[in-house]
Amino acid sequence: MTPQGLPDDRRAAGPLAGLKVLELGQLIAGPFAGKTLGDFGADVIKIEPPASGQQPGGDPLRQWRMLHEGTSVWWQVQSRNKRSVVLDLRTPEGREAVRTLIDDADVLIENFKPGTLEKWGLGPDELLRTNPGLVMLRISGYGQDGPYRDLPGFAVVAEAMGGLRHLMGEPGRVPVRAGVSLGDTLAALHGVIGVLLALQARSQSVSPEAPRGRGQVVDVALYEAVFNCMESLLPEYSAFGAVREPAGSALPGIAPSNAYRCADGQVVIGGNGDSIYKRLMSAIGRDDLGQDPALASNAGRAAQVDRIDAAITAWTVARNVDDVVSTLQAVSVPVGRIYTVRDIAADPHFQARGMIQRIVTATGLALDVPGVVPRLSETPGGLFRPAPALGEHTQEVLGRK
Structure with missing residues (x-):
């Protein structure tokens, strides 16, 4: 993929072509959901904050881990197939511009602390009133209600609360973590499932009163996404009082x-x-x-x-x-x-399955990135657009309004 992206007809053939997605989230969970939708043809408009004081502006992921010419190479994966618009949601002007974009959007993705959108006048009551067909994906540490709603939640905490961290490592040792943020990614994938379910429900609710169908809120909690993957953990405790303990590299109860x-x-x-x-x-x-x-x-x-x-x-x-x-x-x-990643990069099966794609970034860096998952036989996804520079599409997007 060149900095100019792939031809528009490839994107138009994606199964989510024509879907307008507004992404307000930052870092991992919300943006990974946006990336997944974008990989299959959705037009994902990423809203990023402007620079302020010593803060460089944009999604903090732009500065995470290893950088090339000031930008994370991770950014090239997480924000591919997206357009970047700079708006300050802390200002009335920024919020009004976002409301205008939301009015004809299909999906809104956010992973702020619960109550943040409501504080800005962008809660579901307001947005669904002006855009009844909107699907709102809300990802947070503990969900939009419940006694822990207002606590800060990151993947590291969600993995612990969801039961995963206790099982990782050797018996009697301090639990270890995977070297990636599994809680965020699991929540993002559950969020994508929720969005697709809500869009299907919307298509089934079309009526003269609701010509686009009825939207709804998809509420994903990080700890619940982890907990949902814990297999027999709870029923074994419920039936037998068994508390599964860490077992190193083995899989307890399944041998060898x-x-x-x-x-x-x-x-x-x-x-x-x-x-x-x-x-x-x-x-x-x-x-x-x-x-x-x-x-x-x-x-x-x-x-x-x-x-x-x-x-x-x-x-x-x-x-x-x-x-x-x-x-x-x-x-x-x-x-x-x-x-190791060296083995992955050299493996012919990864290559044959298209799981390693070579792109060229806007700065001219040739970069290997993961391919698109899952593979669809008739309407496959693709790498249609390189990760954007901060605010690259602000005028393009807002100029249409």
Whole structure:
């Protein structure tokens, strides 16, 4: 993708072409939702604050992590397919300009602290009165109501409250975190699901009184998005009083599924299917374990997981990663290297699937960025527009009004 983006007809073919999205959020959760909609053809207009005092202006993500010529390379991913408009929402003039843009918008995305939009006169009561078809995606730490509503919430707290952080790491050690903000991304994806559901509901509510259909508010809490992915955590506690504890690289109650040391690194092996387990044991020369009736089902294997893991480790530590992977792949046992980004960038499967795309930024930097997920066979998404400079489209957007 060049700084000029791809031809307009590619964008027009996207499944969300014609959808006008106004993004008021900053940093990760709200903007990731906007990026996802933009990847599939929506016209995403990002509202950014102007410079003020020592503050450079714009979404703070512009200055996060590694910069090239003053701008984060992360920005090139998070804000692709968007237009940037500078408005100061703290001023009456800025709020009035936003209201004008909202009047014919399909979707509004915001991830401010609850009550902020209401303070500015931009709450759902006001906006849905002037634009009854508007879908408002509101992402916050704890949701728009409840006793914790007004507390500040970041992904790090949401991951802890949602139950994820307690399970991460080794037993008896301080819980660790993933090196990315999972809580934000999970909330963003739940938000996109909510937006698409609300748009579907809107299309089904078209009437003479509501020619565009009825909009609604999509309320996503970061901790709830994390909690929604916690599988059997709550029902096991409810039924048995079981409090799941961290288990390092293993998956408790499912065996064998773990990370294993090799002579020159580590691999992950998922041998927990009944027939897969037998093939795995045969491949490592332990048919005695593979044919043991007590280990024929997952329940039996889970009860003797230490014994099984010890047998697998005894085999893997004597071999290098390539040998382990090739041997197990040959007998259809799920196995994989533990990739660094260097491995990802060099992997032919990522390339073949279009998961690594080369762009050229406005400053001339050739940059590899993640491709579009999910893949649609007939109306695929794409990288239509490079991430904008601050306020690049202010006149273009506001000049139409």
